[in-house]
Amino acid sequence: MLDEVILLDAYFSMFGMRVRIALAEKGVEYEYREQNLLNKGQYLLEMNPIHKKIPVLIHNGKPICESLIIVEYIDEVWKNNPLLPSDPYQRAQARFWADFIDKKVNDAGKRIWYMKGEQQQAAKEEFIEALQLLETELGDKPYFGGDKFGFVDLALIPFYCWFHAYETFGNFSTEEHCPKLIEWAERCEKIESVSKSLACPIKVYEFVLILKKKYGVK
Amino acid sequence: MADELILLDLWSSPFAMRVRIALREKGLDFESIEEDLSNKSPLLLKMNPVHKQVPVLIHDEKPVCESTIILQYIDEVWRDKAPLLPSDPYERARARFWADYIDKKIYSTGRLVWATTGEIQAAAKKDLIDCFKLLEMVLGDKPYFGGKTLGLVDVGLIPFYSWFYALETCGEFSLIDECPKLVSWAKRCLQKESVSKSLPDQYKIYDHLMDLKKKFQAQQKF
Numbered sequence: 001m002l003d004e005v006i007l008l009d010a011y012f013s014m015f016g017m018r019v020r021i022a023l024a025e026k027g028v029e030y031e032y033r034e035q036n037l038l039n040k041g042q043y044l045l046e047m048n049p050i051h052k053k054i055p056v057l058i059h060n061g062k063p064i065c066e067s068l069i070i071v072e073y074i075d076e077v078w079k080n081n082p083l084l085p086s087d088p089y090q091r092a093q094a095r096f097w098a099d100f101i102d103k104k105v106n107d108a109g110k111r112i113w114y115m116k117g118e119q120q121q122a123a124k125e126e127f128i129e130a131l132q133l134l135e136t137e138l139g140d141k142p143y144f145g146g147d148k149f150g151f152v153d154l155a156l157i158p159f160y161c162w163f164h165a166y167e168t169f170g171n172f173s174t175e176e177h178c179p180k181l182i183e184w185a186e187r188c189e190k191i192e193s194v195s196k197s198l199a200c201p202i203k204v205y206e207f208v209l210i211l212k213k214k215y216g217v218k
Numbered sequence: 219m220a221d222e223l224i225l226l227d228l229w230s231s232p233f234a235m236r237v238r239i240a241l242r243e244k245g246l247d248f249e250s251i252e253e254d255l256s257n258k259s260p261l262l263l264k265m266n267p268v269h270k271q272v273p274v275l276i277h278d279e280k281p282v283c284e285s286t287i288i289l290q291y292i293d294e295v296w297r298d299k300a301p302l303l304p305s306d307p308y309e310r311a312r313a314r315f316w317a318d319y320i321d322k323k324i325y326s327t328g329r330l331v332w333a334t335t336g337e338i339q340a341a342a343k344k345d346l347i348d349c350f351k352l353l354e355m356v357l358g359d360k361p362y363f364g365g366k367t368l369g370l371v372d373v374g375l376i377p378f379y380s381w382f383y384a385l386e387t388c389g390e391f392s393l394i395d396e397c398p399k400l401v402s403w404a405k406r407c408l409q410k411e412s413v414s415k416s417l418p419d420q421y422k423i424y425d426h427l428m429d430l431k432k433k434f435q436a437q438q439k440f
Contacts, residue, residue, distance in 0.1 A: 050319065064311045066318055076307040088294040092282045099284055100268060
């Protein structure tokens with residue numbers, strides 16, 4: 001029996017991009033369904049009644065929600081090209097850094113375009129600090145996963161296509177503060193599953209302009 | 219060679235309680251070092267430099283941080299006894315989803331119930347009861363969220379039982395009236411030694427939370 005795999009997603013979502021990359025890394029064929037987050041469809045609300053958010057992966061009719069949980073599910077079902085290491089300690093470290101990215105990078109990044117003045121400045125500092133910490137964690141390795149692109153790389157790289165928007169609205173350069181991380185990001189972009197899955201930075205910037213207007217943020 | 223397990227611990231932390239329960243479920247010996255969060259030890263700062271928080275599990279000198287991550291680590295290293303996660307990937311994803319839901323909702327919403335008053339408290343109380351009712355539905359007719367034995371979700375949620383008296387007293391409601399199934403689930407968990415040994419007395423917790431409440435109100439935190 002062939003697997004039926006459907007992804008409810010939104011082009012600009014970093015969380016959706018994580019799942020797109022994971023599915024591509026595993027060579028899984030799936031149906032991508034773009035969702036309108038301003039007017040959520042009945043199917044999305046049925047499949048994720050708790051959070052009503054994307055991404056949602058629907059595998060043979062059964063929904064899985066929350067991007068990192070989805071990625072771990074994908075890694076466990078399709079065992080080729082593993083995303084998480086096999087050693088329990090290394091897995092715990094990978095989960096730790098993915099959780100750090102969710103808690104620190106995402107939140108600070110959003111506040112950079114959403115806030116102004118002192119709050120924006122604080123968000124910028126937190127964002128850069130988080131990236132610098134990740135840079136230290138990366139060290140001399142080509143990827144967070146070591147020699148191979150892995151779970152932490154996948155968790156972080158989608159934010160890269162949002163950097164241009166953050167930098168423009170926040171008036172700063174990530175490359176200036178975290179050159180090694182930018183090198184890492186450019187290395188990741190050469191991977192087909194990544195380049196196919198990331199949104200265009202210019203389009204992201206234009207999207208954020210629309211969001212700012214919608215929320216009345218100057 | 220026997221494993222050396224040290225837990226950087228805090229008697230009142232629901233997150234630390236989770237780890238204590240899991241270690242005891244697995245029958246593991248460990249050393250608990252009580253931390254003073256107002257005066258963090260050099261060991262804590264060395265073992266968790268990023269968040270500087272408890273719990274931290276130090277296994278043969280290697281630290282693991284973040285309670286849900288620690289639970290999964292314990293489950294993966296000591297696979298043979300008392301599994302916390304099922305083997306089916308979909309059921310694992312479901313368990314992780316509900317553990318994540320508990321992480322996102324119960325602590326922050328519960329805290330508003332015991333720490334605030336007025337409209338904020340009223341809204342938080344309604345929200346918390348809704349969360350508990352949802353979890354009751356997820357539990358269904360099973361004895362535990364994990365099925366016949368304690369699972370990741372049970373271990374994630376049961377520490378908040380130690381908040382029940384504080385929640386009911388501050389929020390002026392009765393959990394046994396609002397969520398009877400959840401209360402019977404909690405009592406069922408407490409019959410397990412791993413849980414009863416790991417949870418502090420509800421009245422001690424109430425006094426402790428009321429001290430914290432005074433501090434928050436002084437700082438005008440809410």
